[in-house]
Amino acid sequence: MKIMTCPVNGPRAISEFSYGGEIRTMPDPATCSDDAWADYIFNRNGSPGVKCEWWCHTPSNTWFVAERDTARDVILRTYLYTVAS
Amino acid sequence: MPWRLLRFALSDKHPEPRMFTRHDQLKPAYDVVIIGGGGHGLAAAYYLARDHGITNVCVLEKGYLGGGNTGRNTTIIRSNYLTPEGVKFYDESVRLWQDLSTDFDLNLFYSNRGHFTLAHTDAALRTSRWRAEVNKHFGIESEVVGPEVVKKAAPMIDLSCGGHAPILGALYHAPGAVARHDAVAWGYGRGADMRGVEIHQRTEVLGIDVAGGKVTGVQTNRGRIATNKVLCAVAGSTPRLLDMVGIRSPITIHPLQAMVSEPVKPWLDPILVSGSLHVYISQSARGELIMGASLDPYEVQSTRSTLDFPEGLSAHMLDMFPFLSNVKVMRQWAGMADMTPDFAPIMGRTPVEGFYLDGGWGTWGFKATPVCGKTMSYTVANDRNHELITGFTLDRFRNFELTGEKGAASVGH
Ligand SMILES: Cc1cc2nc3c(=O)[nH]c(=O)nc-3n(C[C@H](O)[C@H](O)[C@H](O)COP(=O)(O)OP(=O)(O)OC[C@H]3O[C@@H](n4cnc5c(N)ncnc54)[C@H](O)[C@@H]3O)c2cc1C
Numbered sequence: 001m002k003i004m005t006c007p008v009n010g011p012r013a014i015s016e017f018s019y020g021g022e023i024r025t026m027p028d029p030a031t032c033s034d035d036a037w038a039d040y041i042f043n044r045n046g047s048p049g050v051k052c053e054w055w056c057h058t059p060s061n062t063w064f065v066a067e068r069d070t071a072r073d074v075i076l077r078t079y080l081y082t083v084a085s
Numbered sequence: 086m087p088w089r090l091l092r093f094a095l096s097d098k099h100p101e102p103r104m105f106t107r108h109d110q111l112k113p114a115y116d117v118v119i120i121g122g123g124g125h126g127l128a129a130a131y132y133l134a135r136d137h138g139i140t141n142v143c144v145l146e147k148g149y150l151g152g153g154n155t156g157r158n159t160t161i162i163r164s165n166y167l168t169p170e171g172v173k174f175y176d177e178s179v180r181l182w183q184d185l186s187t188d189f190d191l192n193l194f195y196s197n198r199g200h201f202t203l204a205h206t207d208a209a210l211r212t213s214r215w216r217a218e219v220n221k222h223f224g225i226e227s228e229v230v231g232p233e234v235v236k237k238a239a240p241m242i243d244l245s246c247g248g249h250a251p252i253l254g255a256l257y258h259a260p261g262a263v264a265r266h267d268a269v270a271w272g273y274g275r276g277a278d279m280r281g282v283e284i285h286q287r288t289e290v291l292g293i294d295v296a297g298g299k300v301t302g303v304q305t306n307r308g309r310i311a312t313n314k315v316l317c318a319v320a321g322s323t324p325r326l327l328d329m330v331g332i333r334s335p336i337t338i339h340p341l342q343a344m345v346s347e348p349v350k351p352w353l354d355p356i357l358v359s360g361s362l363h364v365y366i367s368q369s370a371r372g373e374l375i376m377g378a379s380l381d382p383y384e385v386q387s388t389r390s391t392l393d394f395p396e397g398l399s400a401h402m403l404d405m406f407p408f409l410s411n412v413k414v415m416r417q418w419a420g421m422a423d424m425t426p427d428f429a430p431i432m433g434r435t436p437v438e439g440f441y442l443d444g445g446w447g448t449w450g451f452k453a454t455p456v457c458g459k460t461m462s463y464t465v466a467n468d469r470n471h472e473l474i475t476g477f478t479l480d481r482f483r484n485f486e487l488t489g490e491k492g493a494a495s496v497g498h
Contacts, residue, residue: 002391015393019383035483042335042426042482046324048386073385 002073006057007064007080020054023065050076104271105150105278111285114311115143117465118303119318120290120326122146123155124266124451125443126318127273127284128458129465134280136459137466142282144274145305147289151270154320155451157388157420159343159377160266161356161367162452163200165220165227165258167212167493170476171429172223177473178456179260185455189272193264194370198355200261201235205250205361212492213256226259238355247404250361261356263367263375269454293329293440300330300439316441316465318457321386321421323444330437334445335482336423340381341448342394344417346409348372362401373415376402380422380448390419422447429488432461432477433470441465442479449494 002014022045027036045051048071055066055078067077117133119126122144133139146152162182164175186193204210213229220227232244232252245251274284285307292304293315302311317326323336348371358365363379378398381391395414402409424447425431431445443461446453460471470478476488 002393021384038483038485039333043333044335044337046334046337046384046423047328048325048338070384071386073387073389 004055004066004075005078006060006062007078008062009057009060012057016057016059018056018058020056020063023052023054104275105284108283108285111143111288111305111307111310112283115283116141116312117314117316118142118310118312119144119316120303121153121317121319121322122150122270122274122284122286123153123318123320124151124270124273124454125155125320125446125457125461126316127270127277128454129316129318129443129461130277130282130284130458131273131280132458132462133466134277134282137462139462139466140281142277143310144277144282144284145288145290145303146284146286149286150274150284151267154420154422154446155266155270155454157343157418158266158451159365159367159375160263160451161200161358161365162195162262162264163258164225164260164452165200165202165216165256165493167216167219167490168429168476168488169219169223170488171490171493172219172225174456174473174477175452176223176225177459178453179262181455181459182262182264182452185269185272189276191268191272191275193268193272195262195264196370197260197262198367199238200258200356201230201238201358202256202258203235203252203357203359203361204254204256205246205252205359207253209360210254213254216256216493220258228257230255230257235357239353239357241352241406241408242357243405243407246359246362247407250359250404263356263369266451269451273454273458290326290329293326295330295437295440298436298438300437313439314441314465315439316443316461318443318461320423320444320446320450323423323442327442330435330440332435332437332440332442332479334431334479335426336431336445337384338386338421339383339424340385340388340390340419341377341422342381342390342417342419343375343377344395344398345369345376345415346374347413347415349374349412357405359401359405362404364398364401364405366402366405374409374412380424381419386421388419388421390417424448426482427487428490428494430457430477431479432457432474433464433479434468435479445477447494 294302
């Protein structure tokens with residue numbers, strides 16, 4: 001069984017988590033062009049690599065960040081999100 | 086023992102020709118370079134040579150022929166999709182399948198079984214009715230049937246599914262079929278080879294040269310090739326190839342897993358799919374049960390498999406067929422499915438001149454192998470999108486004009 005570490009609840013089975021996709025920055029919908037908006041909502045970085053992703057521990061509804069190597073499916077680090085100042 | 090086999094065994098010169106010619110050298114230039122030796126790439130090569138007379142073509146495959154999703158798929162062929170674009174496209178493919186064995190002089194074991202999409206909820210039944218109406222409008226055999234029809238076609242089924250997901254009805258599609266996947270790749274490959282196309286296995290594309298917005302060549306682990314036309318048909322590797330030409334796309338890669346049981350006596354003729362239980366099953370000519378489920382829930386670019394998969398799938402299988410509890414699972418594996426947000430493929434010309442894409446085939450592209458070969462060879466030969474693929478182009482996302490196939494493509498393959 002694959003284990004993921006929730007920053008609040010510790011190591012849990014992967015089946016307790018749901019995946020929220022890579023962390024991306026939303027352009028300002030009021031000012032950005034239609035192309036930039038379409039790029040944001042549809043396009044993704046689908047190539048393998050180490051990615052920062054949203055994950056949620058569903059029983060406790062804890063959203064957090066995981067750094068994961070998507071080619072090897074290895075979780076490198078998990079931590080709570082903090083807004084960069 | 087047949088005389089041919091005996092003669093083969095006794096001779097040291099191997100009197101049977103090999104399936105493909107081996108070419109030791111790559112040529113410095115080709116008219117068309119096809120990346121990916123799966124069914125799609127080989128079919129395009131075949132029709133380029135046969136229908137368009139373009140034979141100075143090479144197919145580059147980093148591993149072995151059919152070793153990608155083509156050789157890993159569960160081979161369900163059907164055309165009961167949801168959008169008019171999809172229905173017309175897959176219907177043409179089902180038509181092409183009919184005489185492929187004769188075309189190739191190779192038995193593809195194309196086996197017409199009938200396909201049931203089981204509905205366990207009112208919502209699923211509604212989608213079934215919707216699909217049946219769209220399908221019938223385009224002249225495709227597709228109808229909503231009651232549970233008693235399912236029971237008659239598959240008498241071993243528990244219609245209550247363990248009591249918690251009773252079957253209310255099903256979408257029945259009589260043309261539903263299965264075929265032998267390797268043979269499809271080999272048949273197209275041999276047909277292309279006989280017409281002069283070069284197939285190079287263990288040849289990996291590492292880069293694509295673009296100058297002034299046009300393709301000029303391809304870099305491989307065996308050197309550079311000059312060309313003005315590249316067809317990319319690499320399924321689970323599509324984002325990596327698109328990075329090489331600087332094109333962004335919505336494609337993400339998720340593993341799709343499958344498994345087979347030990348061979349048992351024939352007891353299941355039709356193909357059964359349950360969207361609610363997330364499973365599908367058919368029985369192969371050898372008696373193995375071929376079983377699959379939905380996508381892995383998160384992105385991974387490898388063909389690893391997991392233990393959670395056979396556990397979850399077996400539990401749902403036993404809901405439908407409790408008597409299978411003693412049957413053993415023989416093998417499990419995974420392929421890399423190139424998923425799109427609307428569950429339709431991405432095909433045709435791209436912003437880079439001379440770079441043609443046949444990707445985003447996710448979990449449903451085996452059935453489309455013949456029609457993809459036909460339409461992509463036309464598109465490459467004429468530098469114009471074939472009319473059947475205009476609903477599938479990459480710019481549909483930029484234009485917010487999606488081709489929503491999710492209701493018909495997820496799980497059902
Ligand atoms: C488990 C599973 C079940 C499925 N079930 C069904 C089904 O029932 N019905 C259905 O219609 N579809 C099904 N599919 C989907 C179907 O298998 C695919 O959509 C289809 O086979 C894609 O064919 P292809 O030729 O485009 O890709 P592939 O067969 O994957 O061929 C692509 C090839 O490109 C090669 N390649 C990649 N990168 C490079 C490079 N850089 N240089 C050179 N070569 C490269 C790969 O090695 C590979 O051989 C299933 C898929 C899976 C994984």
